[in-house]
Amino acid sequence: GAVVSQHPSRVICKSGTSVKIECRSLDFQATTMFWYRQFPKKSLMLMATSNEGSKATYEQGVEKDKFLINHASLTLSTLTVTSAHPEDSSFYICSAIGGLGGRAGEQFFGPGTRLTVL
Amino acid sequence: AQSVTQPDIHITVSEGASLELRCNYSYGATPYLFWYVQSPGQGLQLLLKYFSGDTLVQGIKGFEAEFKRSQSSFNLRKPSVHWSDAAEYFCAVGARNQGGKLIFGQGTELSVKP
Numbered sequence: 001g002a003v004v005s006q007h008p009s010r011v012i013c014k015s016g017t018s019v020k021i022e023c024r025s026l027d028f029q030a031t032t033m034f035w036y037r038q039f040p041k042k043s044l045m046l047m048a049t050s051n052e053g054s055k056a057t058y059e060q061g062v063e064k065d066k067f068l069i070n071h072a073s074l075t076l077s078t079l080t081v082t083s084a085h086p087e088d089s090s091f092y093i094c095s096a097i098g099g100l101g102g103r104a105g106e107q108f109f110g111p112g113t114r115l116t117v118l
Numbered sequence: 119a120q121s122v123t124q125p126d127i128h129i130t131v132s133e134g135a136s137l138e139l140r141c142n143y144s145y146g147a148t149p150y151l152f153w154y155v156q157s158p159g160q161g162l163q164l165l166l167k168y169f170s171g172d173t174l175v176q177g178i179k180g181f182e183a184e185f186k187r188s189q190s191s192f193n194l195r196k197p198s199v200h201w202s203d204a205a206e207y208f209c210a211v212g213a214r215n216q217g218g219k220l221i222f223g224q225g226t227e228l229s230v231k232p
Contacts, residue, residue, distance in 0.1 A: 044222040109162035
C-alpha cells in the first residue's frame with residue numbers, strides 16, 4: 001500500500017490565493033522529504049529539500065518566498081504556494097526518505113497533487 | 119553539468135514484444151541509477167536501482183537494466199511486454215553524497231498495442 005500520501009490530490013484556486021499541499025509518510029519517520037514539480041510531458045524538477053526541524057534548501061531558480069516549505073514533524077512536510085498565478089499550475093510531487101527502521105534509506109514518492117490556478 | 123537523457127519521448131510496442139528504453143546520463147561522481155514507473159494517479163514506483171557490483175540489475179515486474187559505464191547508459195529492458203506495462207518511465211541519477219536528491223530524465227511514455 002501507499003507509504004507516502006499527499007493531500008489534496010487536486011486543487012483549483014483563484015489567482016492571488018495561497019494553497020497548502022501536505023505530504024505525509026504513513027508508516028515511517030522521514031528525516032528528509034523532497035518536493036518536485038512536474039510539467040505535462042516533462043521531467044520531475046527538484047524544487048527543494050526539506051529536513052525536519054530546519055529550513056528547507058531550495059534549488060537554484062526556485063523562489064523560496066513563493067514556495068514555502070515547512071517540515072514540522074518527522075512524518076509531515078507542507079508546501080504552500082503563495083499568491084498563486086496561472087503559471088504555478090502544475091503537478092507537485094513529494095518524496096520521503098526513511099530515517100530509521102525498516103524503511104531507512106529508502107525513498108518513496110507520493111501520488112502527486114494537481115494544482116490549477118485560474 | 120549533471121543530466122539524464124531519455125531520447126525516446128514515446129514508444130509503442132506490441133504486447134508480447136520485447137522492450138528497451140534508453141537512458142544516458144552525465145554525472146561527475148559515481149552515479150546511483152534508478153528506473154521508476156509512473157501510472158496515472160499513482161506515485162512513482164521504483165522498478166530497479168544500481169549502486170555498485172553486477173552491472174545487470176534485475177527489478178520488479180520482469181524488468182532489468184544494464185549499467186554500461188563506457189557508454190554512460192542504463193537502459194531498461196523487458197523480454198515480453200504486457201498491456202499493464204503501459205505507463206511513463208523515468209530514469210534518474212543520484213549519488214551517495216547527495217542525500218537522496220535525484221535528477222530525472224524527461225520520461226518515456228510507453229504504449230502497448232494489443
